[in-house]
Amino acid sequence: MAPELIRIATRSSPMALAQVERVRRELAKLFPRTATKVVPVTAYGDRWTGNLAVLGGKAAFTREVDATLLEGDADVAVHCVKDVPGDLPLPEGTVFAAWMRREDPRDALVHPGGLTLDELPSCTRIGTSSVRRAAQLAASHPHLCRVPIRGNVGRRLEKLDEERVDALVLAVCGLDRVGSADRIAQVLPVETMCPPLGAGVLGLQCREGDEPVLSALRALGDPATAREMAAERALLAALRGHCNTPVAGYARAGAEGAVYLHARVFTPDGTTVLRAEETSTADPADLGLSVADALLARGARALIDAIAH
Structure with a gap:
């Protein structure tokens, strides 16, 4: 049974608030008796106009939202997955309950x-x-x-x-x-401008063990997007790329259970581009690790480690 009230923490930028409205609409369709309340949070990344690496990279967009969740001031955090760091674990005690259906990643x-x-x-x-x-x-x-x-x-x-x-x-x-x-x-076609991993996907994060909220959020999840995120997030974690690393890629889940994953790692000046791609019907996370291994075998580790952050 869904809670009577779900408090949703989000960055206070216009785009983040628009993302939350999508979550609220879909919750209202499925659980009309559940009220929702927006808890806006101003992230350092939204206030800062300089190099994000100074603030710790993409974590500058998620840190305050995560704190609001952990402190019990909100029940759900809505993240644009491309802004969630791949080289850092989720805050202890939290979990992504669902990945919403992917929008255009281009x-x-x-x-x-x-x-x-x-x-x-x-x-x-x-x-x-x-x-x-x-x-x-x-x-x-x-x-x-x-x-x-x-x-x-x-x-x-x-x-x-x-x-x-x-x-x-x-x-x-x-x-x-x-x-x-x-x-x-x-x-722009993905051949010209490969998107960031997690592009076009909203991730719904909540506290572990909060079963009423977990159950409600799972109802918003999209199975195909979940398979794509398993592959993309495993790839990003294996590469341990930071905010200054030009890493790009995307997964596509097919109707028969197969997932295609394409990924690239660049030098900042674009003179070196490493590519790898695979299709698999096995665990999408294993696919992500396999594509990461292919990139690492082609020199991705040295390329990533050479970039200051």
Whole structure:
């Protein structure tokens, strides 16, 4: 039986709040007698405008939310899985109860004139703070200029409108969540811009042993997405990549139980790209470890360890 009230902790950015609204809607459909309350948390990562490595990487986006959960001020934490560190364990006493159905994991080009990536002239200033995006742009379109830019999606779009940059690369699902999908000039194919592991997926975290909440959250989980996350998270944990490591990849779960996993590791300048991919009907976590082993055999460990963090 679902609880009478579920308190949901989330970052206080517009996108994070939009993500929580999706959770609330789906809970309301399944458990109409359960009320939900949003517990907004301002994360250091949302306030910081510099290099995330200074704050400990992606943990800067999850640390305060996790604390709210552990201290009993909330029952559920909603995370965009791409922001959950792969080289750190979950806080003791917490567990991911469910992975919600995956949204579009791809990136998009936002350009005021509607140009595609291949149509952009030399020295076009593309704003991105992602080492993953910058590395792939350097590899595929070295004639373009990559400009560091931070802030939530709305603030980045404002900087584009203020002509501080000429174009942006942003997540398709992020633009859709904040109602700005109409700004997309081109959805970038994964061959050109491989997404981050966990892209497009919301993870629902709660305290271990909280059976009423665990049961309610499990009802929101998507089996195919769960298989994809098992593979992707195992891969990321095995690589022990940090926030400055350009690691990318995605899994696709098939109807017959098979999971396909593709992954890449880059140097920040895009001059070296390691690739590995496999398909398996076995445990998806084992698939993730197998693809990680293939990347490590090709030199991924030395490449990752050489990047300062």
